[in-house]
Amino acid sequence: MSEQLLFTVLDGGSITTPKGFKAGGLHCGLKKTTRNDLAAIVCEVPATAAAVYTTNIFQAAPLKVTRESLVNGTLQAIVVNSGNANACTGEQGEIDAYAMRTATARALGVKEQDVAVASTGVIGELLKMDKVLGGITELPERMNAGASGAEEFSQAILTTDLVKKECCVAVQVGGITVTVAGAAKGSGMIHPNMATMLGFMTTDAAIDGEDLLGLLRAATNVTFNMITVDGDTSTNDMLVTLASGLAGNEKLNRQHPDWEAFAAAFTHVCQSLAKAIARDGEGATKLVEVQISGAVHDEAAAAIAKTVVGSSLVKSAIFGADANWGRIIAAVGRAGVPVSPDNVNIWLGEIEVLRNSRPVPFDEEQALHYLQKTDTVTITVALSDGEGKATAWGCDLTYDYVRINAAYRT
Incomplete structure (x- = not known):
C-alpha cells in the first residue's frame, strides 16, 4: 500500500485538531517586537508522552525540567517561551525553569509533574521572570481548541523564522x-542530533508509552536528524509528543494491524516539519534535497547525505546557480564512510553531470535555469557499494545568513 493511502493530510489542521488539546500564546515582553513570545499546550487529561533532546553537552535548564517531568511517561501541559533560551544560566536558570513549571501548573490547573518547559532564543541571558510569570497568569484566557489558539501558539515559538511550521x-x-x-520552530543553529530545534506533536491516539517513544526516535532519525542549515546543534533542541488517547481506538502497539499506517502518518508529520525548517533556513532561497543510494548501509548513506547537504561549498554553489559537481563529489569523499571512488554517479534534478566518477557533458544553460528557477534543488548520488539509502534536507547559503547572525543579539 502506498504511503498516500495510509493517511490523509488535513489542510488547515493544527496541534489543536486532535481531540483533547487546547493551545494559545501571547506577548509577555521578552521580545523587543510585539510578536508573541509565550505559549502553552494543554490536554484535557494526562497524556502519554515522549521526548527526544539535543545531544549538545551544554543543555539548557528547561531540558532538565522536562526530563524530570517525563519520568512517569505522562504530561498534561507544555509551556514555551521564545526570545531567551535560558541556556548557560547556571543555578538561577534552573530555578527560573522550575518556576515556569510551577506557575503553569497553577494557572492551568494541572499537576506540576505533568508540565514540560521549553525555551528558545539568546543563550547566556537570564529570563525576565516578572514578565514571564505575569504572562503565564494570562495564558488560561488565551487557550482554546480552535485554529486561533494553534495560530497564537505557532507564532509565539518563532525566533528568526519567517514562517510557522505546521502539519x-x-x-x-x-x-x-x-x-x-x-508545530515546530527552527531557522538557524540547525544541525539536530536526536531532536529538532523545538517541536511539539499531539495525537488523540491511544498508544503504549514505550512504543510511542520508540516511534518518536525512529521517525526523528529519518526526518529531523536528516536536516541541516548551518551545522550547529543547539543547546535547546527538544521534540515532545503528547497522546491524549481520546480518539477511542484500541491501544496501539507494534503488533496492532494498523501500526504501519499510524507510523507512516506520524513520520509524515515529522518529515513535513523538518523540511519546513530546512526550507526556512536563515536567509535561504532554496530547499536542497540530497538523495543517496547504493551505500554500504543506511547509516553510511545518511552520513554522506548530511555531509553533502551541509557542505558550505555545495550550499554556496546552489545559491550561485553554479552546477559545480566537483564540490558534491568532494563532500561524498570526506563523509568518513567507505565509497568506491570509480563508481559514483551524480544528477542535479534530471541532469546527469557525473557517470562512473567521470564528467558527463551537459547543457550549462539548462543547469543554470534549473538551479535558478526551482524552489527545491534535488541532488542525487548513486553509489555501487551496497543497498544503503538515505535522504537529507538543507538549504542554500546566502549573504543574508551572515547578516542575520552577525547581529543576532543586537
Whole structure:
C-alpha cells in the first residue's frame, strides 16, 4: 500500500485538531517586537508522552525540567517561551525553569509533574521572570481548541523564522479516525542530533508509552536528524509528543494491524516539519534535497547525505546557480564512510553531470535555469557499494545568513 493511502493530510489542521488539546500564546515582553513570545499546550487529561533532546553537552535548564517531568511517561501541559533560551544560566536558570513549571501548573490547573518547559532564543541571558510569570497568569484566557489558539501558539515559538511550521494528518486505526499533528520552530543553529530545534506533536491516539517513544526516535532519525542549515546543534533542541488517547481506538502497539499506517502518518508529520525548517533556513532561497543510494548501509548513506547537504561549498554553489559537481563529489569523499571512488554517479534534478566518477557533458544553460528557477534543488548520488539509502534536507547559503547572525543579539 502506498504511503498516500495510509493517511490523509488535513489542510488547515493544527496541534489543536486532535481531540483533547487546547493551545494559545501571547506577548509577555521578552521580545523587543510585539510578536508573541509565550505559549502553552494543554490536554484535557494526562497524556502519554515522549521526548527526544539535543545531544549538545551544554543543555539548557528547561531540558532538565522536562526530563524530570517525563519520568512517569505522562504530561498534561507544555509551556514555551521564545526570545531567551535560558541556556548557560547556571543555578538561577534552573530555578527560573522550575518556576515556569510551577506557575503553569497553577494557572492551568494541572499537576506540576505533568508540565514540560521549553525555551528558545539568546543563550547566556537570564529570563525576565516578572514578565514571564505575569504572562503565564494570562495564558488560561488565551487557550482554546480552535485554529486561533494553534495560530497564537505557532507564532509565539518563532525566533528568526519567517514562517510557522505546521502539519496535521488523519489515519484509520481499527476503523476509528485518529489524528496526528505538529508545530515546530527552527531557522538557524540547525544541525539536530536526536531532536529538532523545538517541536511539539499531539495525537488523540491511544498508544503504549514505550512504543510511542520508540516511534518518536525512529521517525526523528529519518526526518529531523536528516536536516541541516548551518551545522550547529543547539543547546535547546527538544521534540515532545503528547497522546491524549481520546480518539477511542484500541491501544496501539507494534503488533496492532494498523501500526504501519499510524507510523507512516506520524513520520509524515515529522518529515513535513523538518523540511519546513530546512526550507526556512536563515536567509535561504532554496530547499536542497540530497538523495543517496547504493551505500554500504543506511547509516553510511545518511552520513554522506548530511555531509553533502551541509557542505558550505555545495550550499554556496546552489545559491550561485553554479552546477559545480566537483564540490558534491568532494563532500561524498570526506563523509568518513567507505565509497568506491570509480563508481559514483551524480544528477542535479534530471541532469546527469557525473557517470562512473567521470564528467558527463551537459547543457550549462539548462543547469543554470534549473538551479535558478526551482524552489527545491534535488541532488542525487548513486553509489555501487551496497543497498544503503538515505535522504537529507538543507538549504542554500546566502549573504543574508551572515547578516542575520552577525547581529543576532543586537
